[in-house]
Amino acid sequence: xxxxxxxxxxxxxxxxxxxxxxxxxxxxxxxxxxxxxxxxxxxxxxxxxxxxxxxxxxxxxxxxxxxxxxxxxxxxxxxxxxxxxxxxxxxxxxxxxxxxxxxxxxxxxxxxxxxxxxxxxxxxxxxxxxxxxxxxxxxxxxxxxxxxxxxxxxxxxxxxxxxxxxxxxxxxxxxxxxxxxxxxxxxxxxxxxxxxxxxxxxxxxxxxxxxxxxxxxxxxxx
Ligand code: ADP
Ligand code: ZN
Numbered sequence: 001x002x003x004x005x006x007x008x009x010x011x012x013x014x015x016x017x018x019x020x021x022x023x024x025x026x027x028x029x030x031x032x033x034x035x036x037x038x039x040x041x042x043x044x045x046x047x048x049x050x051x052x053x054x055x056x057x058x059x060x061x062x063x064x065x066x067x068x069x070x071x072x073x074x075x076x077x078x079x080x081x082x083x084x085x086x087x088x089x090x091x092x093x094x095x096x097x098x099x100x101x102x103x104x105x106x107x108x109x110x111x112x113x114x115x116x117x118x119x120x121x122x123x124x125x126x127x128x129x130x131x132x133x134x135x136x137x138x139x140x141x142x143x144x145x146x147x148x149x150x151x152x153x154x155x156x157x158x159x160x161x162x163x164x165x166x167x168x169x170x171x172x173x174x175x176x177x178x179x180x181x182x183x184x185x186x187x188x189x190x191x192x193x194x195x196x197x198x199x200x201x202x203x204x205x206x207x208x209x210x211x212x213x214x215x216x217x218x219x220x221x222x
Contacts, residue, residue: 001079001219002080002081002083002105002106002107002108003017003020003026003080003081003082003110003111004082004087004107004111004189005017005082005083005085005111005113006111006112006182006186006189007111007112007113007115008113008114008115008120008175008178008182009124009175009178010115010119010120010121010123010124010127011113011115011200012113012123012200012207012208012211013084013113014030014084015208015212016111016113016209016212016215017030017082017084019208019209019212019213019216020082020219021082023216024216024219024220026077026080026081026082027076027077027082028084029068029071029072029077029081029083029086030084030085031059031067031068031083031084031085031088032084032085033084033085034067035049035059036133037133039053040133041133045063045067048063049063053164054163054164054170055173056164056167056169056171056177057177058088058089058181061092064086065092065095068083068086072099080105080108083096087185088181088182088185089181089182090181090184090185090188093185093189107189107192107194108194109196109215110189111196111211111215112186112189112196112197112198113197113198113200113208113211114200115199115200116201116203119201119202121171124165124171125165125171126140126143127139127140127165128141128146128150128160128161129160130152130154130157130159131152131158132155134155135152135154135155135157137152137153137154139152139153143202143207196215198211
């Protein structure tokens with residue numbers, strides 16, 4: 001089963017993807033995480049990608065698409081994947097359809113998360129990530145803080161704020177790009193009949209974990 005997470009920054013895509021992945025045993029593949037790992041290791045891919053990421057721009061398709069295509073050939077991806085952060089443009093979505101079609105597969109479900117704008121900015125500013133690249137757990141100092149301030153509950157490594165989350169200009173740019181380039185994917189997948197939209201918001205007391213629980217139940221019920 002191939003699942004795609006869609007939704008603006010700060011809606012909780014990573015959280016929902018991680019929970020579903022843990023329950024149904026298919027890997028969560030986050031392009032942002034792969035880029036950040038490469039940046040921290042200063043690989044050629046990381047150095048190149050950082051030029052775009054630090055400004056809040058998209059990394060070009062010539063880098064991103066082959067990286068995802070390769071990741072989909074790994075053994076752990078043979079029963080499907082949960083893609084978090086890819087595709088982000090219509091071109092990427094078309095490429096992904098081609099890559100999956102070559103394997104006789106398709107996109108089975110697109111989980112589109114929406115959150116009111118006021119909450120989004122706040123969540124991005126209060127997001128913290130584990131500095132251990134093997135762990136990458138995410139926290140929110142308001143909504144789900146770690147037990148010990150600044151320390152990851154899962155592995156004990158220090159937490160930090162992502163560079164692009166602490167720069168208001170980069171945040172603004174990412175949200176603009178989302179509106180312009182990524183939001184058209186909602187219609188793209190609606191046409192394919194695979195779209196499922198979910199509101200995640202404090203105002204209705206529905207958080208990522210509630211969405212994940214419902215979806216896992218449905219997948220298991222099938
Ligand atoms: P966010 O959703 O908060 O922007 P991500 O971790 O998904 O965070 O991505 C971080 C950055 O990595 C993005 O701002 C972008 O520069 C780059 N990136 C991630 N996925 C893609 C993609 N599919 N295409 C192009 N750039 C990407
Ligand atoms: Zn950790």
